Amino acid sequence: MELSHLRELTLIDLANMDGERIGIALKQALMRVADDIHDRPGEKKARTVALNISLSPEVDDDGQCENVKMQCQIKDSIPTRKTRVYDLGVRRRNGRTQLVFSDAAPDNHRQPGLPMDHNEAQ
Incomplete structure (x- = not known):
């Protein structure tokens, strides 16, 4: 039985199906990737967007x-x-092990802190 309202599925049709839900989801994924590229242009690793289509036959x-x-x-x-x-x-302090860091030098916890200005100490 040939149904005249049916047509072959294409990529363009796929994006427009079901109120454009698939196309909108792709657009949102592309926007997230573009936002990250804009936010971190120095990150050279690739960003990816993938569309996987699963097709299951019913016999x-x-x-x-x-x-x-x-x-x-x-x-x-x-x-x-x-x-x-x-x-x-x-x-170790008070029977507990602690991780410690220096606010003044986060890259070297051993670096002594800067001497405080006498006015700041009061």
Whole structure:
């Protein structure tokens, strides 16, 4: 039985299906990746957007397939955000082990603090 309202599925149709839900999801993923590129232009690792289309055949009692279930998955990936490396010390105080750092020099916990101005100390 030929149904005249049916047409071949294309990538353009896929983006417009179901109230453009798939196209909107792709656009949102692209925007997240673009925002990250704008925010961190020095990060040289690639950002990715992937569209996975799963197609599952439904076979009738005669072994024929006339129906296919489709599901789309849109996934974006940006490089992990990392801070610089901080230098911490380990000390025991009051029976507990603590990690310690220097506010004045986060890259060297051993560096002595700056002498305080006499007016600031009061």
